[in-house]
Amino acid sequence: MSVESHLAGLTNTLDGLRAQSQRIHRWGTSLARLLADGGRLLAAGNGGSAAEAQHLTAELVGRYRHDRAPFSALALCAETSSVTAIANDYGYDQVFARQVTAHARSGDVVVLLSTSGSSPNLLEAAHAGRLVGATVWALTGPLPNPLASLADDTLALPGDACHVQEAQLVVVHALCEAFEAALPSSLRRAS
Numbered sequence: 305m306s307v308e309s310h311l312a313g314l315t316n317t318l319d320g321l322r323a324q325s326q327r328i329h330r331w332g333t334s335l336a337r338l339l340a341d342g343g344r345l346l347a348a349g350n351g352g353s354a355a356e357a358q359h360l361t362a363e364l365v366g367r368y369r370h371d372r373a374p375f376s377a378l379a380l381c382a383e384t385s386s387v388t389a390i391a392n393d394y395g396y397d398q399v400f401a402r403q404v405t406a407h408a409r410s411g412d413v414v415v416l417l418s419t420s421g422s423s424p425n426l427l428e429a430a431h432a433g434r435l436v437g438a439t440v441w442a443l444t445g446p447l448p449n450p451l452a453s454l455a456d457d458t459l460a461l462p463g464d465a466c467h468v469q470e471a472q473l474v475v476v477h478a479l480c481e482a483f484e485a486a487l488p489s490s491l492r493r494a495s
């Protein structure tokens with residue numbers, strides 16, 4: 305694959321993302337309401353999607369564009385002692401599900417990132433999220449996929465896994481834009 309064909313593939317995926325802008329606005333508004341009221345976001349993924357899960361939670365706990373209040377957001381893939389202990393004792397399929405069961409409460413949001421939408425540990429996390437009454441959002445590659453069928457809402461992108469993963473960073477930043485714009489003014493401070 306040439307650089308040009310790679311960029312053409314990414315362009316197609318980003319065109320698919322443009323069609324999802326209303327979903328991202330809706331998610332950002334919902335997340336602003338939830339986190340401002342003391343709720344929590346839990347995020348998980350494998351590989352590069354794990355990195356994007358951590359990126360999302362870092363933007364919420366820290367800041368994205370503007371100085372503002374910190375919010376409760378945990379990247380379950382970054383909990384290395386929990387991940388390794390759970391994998392050792394219960395199997396890798398349970399590394400996120402047990403953490404969702406431990407940390408998520410009814411009304412919280414669980415964001416699961418997967419280019420394939422078929423990772424067993426994310427499917428188990430979706431089941432766990434639903435059982436505790438959390439809202440499950442999935443960021444996936446093309447439909448149909450098993451994770452999308454388990455999630456309450458899915459942002460599915462067209463294209464090869466590499467392009468979907470690249471576009472996940474754009475989704476993270478767009479979601480943060482929508483989130484910060486929807487925050488009550490009392491929780492926003494201009495920088």
